[in-house]
Amino acid sequence: MSRRRLFIVAAGAAVLLGGSLIAALVLTTRGSTGSPSTGPAGVAEVAAMLRNVPQHGAALGSPAAPVTLVEFADPQCPYCGDWERISLPTIVDKYVRAGKVRIVFNGMSFVGPDSETALRTALAAGEQNRLWNVIALLYLNQGTENTGWVTDSLLRGIGDAIPGLDTKKMLASLTSATVTRRLAAAAALAKEAGVNQTPSFAVGRTNKALKLVQVTSLEPAGIEPELDAALRE
Amino acid sequence: MTDRRLRVAVVVLSTIGAGIAAYLTYAHITGSPVACATGGCEIVQHSKYSELAGIPVAALGLAGYVALATTAAFRSDVVRAAGAAFALAGFAFGAYLIYVQVALIDALCQWCLTSDGVLTLLVPVTLLRLRSTA
Numbered sequence: 001m002s003r004r005r006l007f008i009v010a011a012g013a014a015v016l017l018g019g020s021l022i023a024a025l026v027l028t029t030r031g032s033t034g035s036p037s038t039g040p041a042g043v044a045e046v047a048a049m050l051r052n053v054p055q056h057g058a059a060l061g062s063p064a065a066p067v068t069l070v071e072f073a074d075p076q077c078p079y080c081g082d083w084e085r086i087s088l089p090t091i092v093d094k095y096v097r098a099g100k101v102r103i104v105f106n107g108m109s110f111v112g113p114d115s116e117t118a119l120r121t122a123l124a125a126g127e128q129n130r131l132w133n134v135i136a137l138l139y140l141n142q143g144t145e146n147t148g149w150v151t152d153s154l155l156r157g158i159g160d161a162i163p164g165l166d167t168k169k170m171l172a173s174l175t176s177a178t179v180t181r182r183l184a185a186a187a188a189l190a191k192e193a194g195v196n197q198t199p200s201f202a203v204g205r206t207n208k209a210l211k212l213v214q215v216t217s218l219e220p221a222g223i224e225p226e227l228d229a230a231l232r233e
Numbered sequence: 234m235t236d237r238r239l240r241v242a243v244v245v246l247s248t249i250g251a252g253i254a255a256y257l258t259y260a261h262i263t264g265s266p267v268a269c270a271t272g273g274c275e276i277v278q279h280s281k282y283s284e285l286a287g288i289p290v291a292a293l294g295l296a297g298y299v300a301l302a303t304t305a306a307f308r309s310d311v312v313r314a315a316g317a318a319f320a321l322a323g324f325a326f327g328a329y330l331i332y333v334q335v336a337l338i339d340a341l342c343q344w345c346l347t348s349d350g351v352l353t354l355l356v357p358v359t360l361l362r363l364r365s366t367a
Contacts, residue, residue: 006363010314014321021285021293021326025333029281047339052273056266063266128279164280164338 040154042140043161046133049089053097055129058182060092061102067095067230069223070104070202070210072195075118076111076146080199081139082218088136090220091227101227102206105135106186108198112146116183117174121155123182124173125165133162134170203230239362240305243316246358247302250351253344254298257291273340280338282330290330294348297323301355317359324352 054062069091073080095101107122109115118138125134137158143149152171159167173179193202193212203226204210215222260267260278267274277283283290297319304316327349334341 003364006310006314007317007360010317010321010360010363013315013318014325016322017318018322018325021322022329025282025285025290025329028285052271052340054269054273054275056275129275130279164276164282164340166281169281 039157039161040137040141042137045089046136046140047163049092049136050132053092053132055126055132057126057129058105058107058123058131058186059102060105060132061096062099063102065096065099065102066206067101067227068104068204068206068210069101069227070106070189070193072106072108072190072193072200072202073198074108074111074115075122075135075138075150076115076142077198078142078145079218081142083199083215084136084139086218087220087223091223094220094224095227100231105131106189107135107183108187108190108195109183110198114143114146114148114150117150117155119183119186120174120179121150121158121170123179124170124176125159125162126182127173127178128165128170130162130165130170133165134158137161201226203227205230205233236308236362236365239358239365242358243305243355243362244302246351246355247298247305250348250355251295251298251302253348253351254291254295257344258289258295261289261291267342267344269343271341271343271346273334273338274342274344276340277334277338277342277345280340282333282338294323301359304359313359313363317356317363320352320355320359324349324356327352 050060053060056063073083091101091103096103105122107119109119122131122134122138125131138150141154141158155171156167159165159170193200193210195212197214199215201213201215201223202210203213203223211226213223213226257267257278259265261283267278269275285293301316301319301323304312304319307313327345330345331349334345
């Protein structure tokens with residue numbers, strides 16, 4: 001076979017093979033990507049805050065971080081929303097992104113039925129390592145307690161706005177046995193830790209006993225001294 | 234460069250690529266954590282773009298690298314053309330996956346980028362092999 005013909009055959013086969021792979025991936029993932037114009041608020045801010053920060057289930061940050069911060073929060077609790085909006089971006093930038101602290105979200109659903117739906121969604125997203133994206137967007141789109149604000153439409157909008165998240169898969173897992181078990185485990189941990197208000201936090205060295213902390217300020221300065229003290233231990 | 238050297242280069246590069254793809258396939262199937270300096274490996278690994286018709290994309294890459302390494306064992310024109318086609322197709326698919334990571338998933342996977350680098354090197358090597366046959 002001539003050299004020219006060999007190149008043509010190789011190029012033709014490459015176009016066919018590469019094109020088929022790309023077309024197949026485009027077609028199988030089409031339909032739930034991007035930020036719809038009528039989507040939830042805060043999509044860009046949340047994406048920027050969490051960009052390239054590792055997530056493993058309910059944990060945000062490097063598993064090797066020396067300090068662990070557990071956040072006990074209800075998705076309907078307004079103060080929890082305030083903390084997420086006011087302090088979380090700073091804590092992520094200053095401590096989590098630097099590999100010093102990992103934050104574990106321990107969801108609670110004592111406010112009402114909307115809390116449980118929201119938490120189940122977050123836990124289902126956690127199976128795709130996107131729990132923090134869902135929680136952050138829920139807080140940025142938080143409605144009045146127990147008014148039915150956690151609608152299917154809101155959850156779909158949040159899911160579709162999160163890069164790479166399979167919304168269909170997430171919504172299909174809401175009532176799964178795994179999500180139900182994780183919900184119960186989170187409630188049990190909160191009870192065991194003696195949490196009686198939200199947001200509450202537990203801080204300490206990773207894989208060691210954590211100390212329950214009640215913050216007196218929703219500003220970053222409310223939790224930073226605890227994180228700094230744990231880092232110095 | 235002699236065909237022998239080019240064949241060695243194909244085997245070495247394909248083995249590196251296959252090692253990366255095997256690691257990512259294992260992590261995808263078992264759900265185990267991925268060592269990652271860029272922080273986005275697991276986000277990419279768990280995204281909807283990580284599978285094609287239920288098959289992990291990393292497993293497709295593994296199959297591609299094995300096929301590429303196999304082409305080094307043969308000297309026929311057709312197999313050399315197949316080697317160049319695999320490398321070019323892999324390079325194009327890898328380029329699309331970089332676009333997906335940057336524009337759609339908003340996270341970067343260092344292993345995927347390394348694999349793309351390997352494919353980028355395999356393109357000229359397989360094309361040179363093709364050229365040396367005529």
